[in-house]
Amino acid sequence: MSVLDGGRAPELSVRAVSADDASLARLVAGGAGLLLFVSEECPTSALALRRLGPLVEAWAGAGLRAVAVFEDSLEVATRTARRLGWMGPAVAVEQPFETSRRYELQSVPTAVLVDRDVTVRGTVVGWDQPALEALLGRAAELLGVPELPAPAASEPLRKPGCASKAAVDPSLWEALASAAPASGIDEMEEMFARGWTDGLPVVPPTEERVEAMLAGRDPSRSFGPVPPALGEATLARVAACAVLAGCHPSYFPVVLAAVEAALDPAFNLHGQAVTTQPAGQLVIVNGPVRDRIGLNAKMGALGPGSRANLTIGRALRLVVSLTGGGMPGRLDRSTLGQMGKVGFCLAEDEEVSPWEPLHVERGFAPEASVVTLVGCDAPLSISEHRSRTPEDLAHVLAWAASTTWSTNWWPLEEPSVFVICPEHAAMFRQAGWSKQRLRTAMFDAVRKPARELHRGETTQVVHHADPDELITKWASPEGIVFVVAGGEAGRYSAVLGPCTGMGSKIVSREVAAG
Structure with a gap:
């Protein structure tokens, strides 16, 4: 028995x-x-x-x-x-x-x-x-x-x-014990054995490291349950995820703001965490905290090389996967996934941008440090070196995004994020174009007759439209969001398509001092 x-x-x-x-x-x-x-x-x-x-x-x-x-x-x-x-x-x-x-x-x-x-x-x-x-x-x-x-x-x-x-194979523990130094098992291997990783090595969250990350904050304070498994996001647990991700303690206020934004019901983290879509969470940082902690808004801003960018995004994802249970193959059912699900953090180059920063556009003071969270797809690079007028450049940027989510899924209800490189931004600056003018030009540029969108999956708007009715790619110009970042040389911008079908909203939170 x-x-x-x-x-x-x-x-x-x-x-x-x-x-x-x-x-x-x-x-x-x-x-x-x-x-x-x-x-x-x-x-x-x-x-x-x-x-x-x-x-x-x-x-x-x-x-x-x-x-x-x-x-x-x-x-x-x-x-x-x-x-x-x-x-x-x-x-x-x-x-x-x-x-x-x-x-x-x-x-x-x-x-x-x-x-x-x-x-x-x-x-x-x-x-x-x-x-x-x-x-x-x-x-x-x-x-x-x-x-x-x-x-x-x-x-x-x-x-x-x-x-x-x-439930772990005993031979694994025996192998770890035999391979470890006399003082104990190999810490990195133990983290893998415990399932405390996203597939990459992590920093063991010792009591000393977690306390340093907390920096005197109340470890029992809670942001509430983390979807989908509803583990509780206490500061102690978020700090442990930040340690695991490799964050420096100075990054922790940004991580906390990102977690708070992610748990806003309007963001619908539950839907993003369990969907078959490749939805990741993009962390966009504005304000003085960018320079204070060394976030990269310039060359390679969407790639490797910056500890702050990579570990802040990773810390948020570890909160989702470890505390929230959104682990691939378990509650996370993403068909393919994407590297943005490992961690995705970007600082805006406010000094190079011709426009008001994203956080100011969203109602925050210019001197505030703000995290904005967007549920989105992987970036699609847009190479455009030939345009000589802002009208042409707007047309190319907009049509590059026409295939995002699905070639025939028009209009998109959720926003697309365009990361505009400095050289492209400079053209709009020289022409005196505001964000709204560019947004309107891009929105107006991308239209197709409904009859051309009847292949494969289509929206109800297309299904019920007259065949000659022109359908826009976005439901409104406000579905186009701009952030300026990247290197000074090379006319490569990018668009990140939306996480759609679940009503996810963009959410911003101010970074607390300290």
Whole structure:
């Protein structure tokens, strides 16, 4: 018989502050015991500890003793239990996670009810408030009491957990242990084994590094749940993602503004995180913070070479994938994906731009530092070296974008972002063109008769239009957004097509001082 299906509960092989906490017999001495298997990095485990922790003392008074069994070091277990308000003992199952294997654990959190005879009388996997309430009802029957306090029915009522470390092939842990220096396992390989990466190496988020990133901020402050799995975006967890991404602590205010923008319901991060589209999140930074932290707005602005650009965008994506569960092949169902889903951050070259910066256009003061977030596709390079008039250049830029999203999907409701290179911007400056004039010229330039758009997928606008009716590529000129960036030589601009069909809006947030 499987252990979790009513078999005898295996003895605990754990590290504990008190020997009593490591004894299964001591756990059930009052009539029943509850083992709550968790891990520090699992957001669903944090949810379980936070909601069940305040009930532990009342349970103990009725004879049900509960212990949190962490798949982490004892130091991490003790610190995490205290931070999340767990009022019972916390013990540690360390590598190679033998106790987790004996209990046939597949995911955390898992709650295991054990009776006085050390028999498993029920389990709940993940966070399942109704199932936990039923499990506590079973415990009350074992103890002969009318009822035991249960967690309040609040959202989310159900939430899947994370893979148990015992589910990792033991040979992998053995290989890591044998390959590591005498002081411990290889940190980089451990990060991969824990699933704390986006496929690239990460910086281990030690307590010292996370504290340096937080710089005295309250680690328990929360931005709320991160779609799609709704892990909680505490400052501590966002700081850990920033460390993993390789951010310098001076970048953290920008990361926080980006996370706050991403969690605005108008941005619809949930839709972007689970869609089959290749939607990434573009972070555009304006204001004095650009120079203060060394963001690149010039040559190679969309490419490699700048730590600030690459790690800020990556930190946001790690929050989405690790805290939000938006990992490719799991909740992230993007058919192809794109490199913008690893991390995408761009600073605007306000000094070279002939126009007001993006953040000023969006209502912020010129001296403010602002992050603007856009759900978008990968950049499409636009090579245009022959235009000699602003009218010709506007025409070329606009028609280059005509194929974005889909050749025949006209009009687009969501915005397209044009990154205008300095040489192209200079032509519009010399001609005295405002943003609005360029926007209107581009909008007016790209039109087709509905009959030419009837191949493949089409919009309802095209479907219901007269065959001779001219259809525009964008629903309105406001669907065209400009940012100036890039090297001084080379007439290459770019357009980033939209993440469409889910009503995602552009969202901006001011960067807090410090």
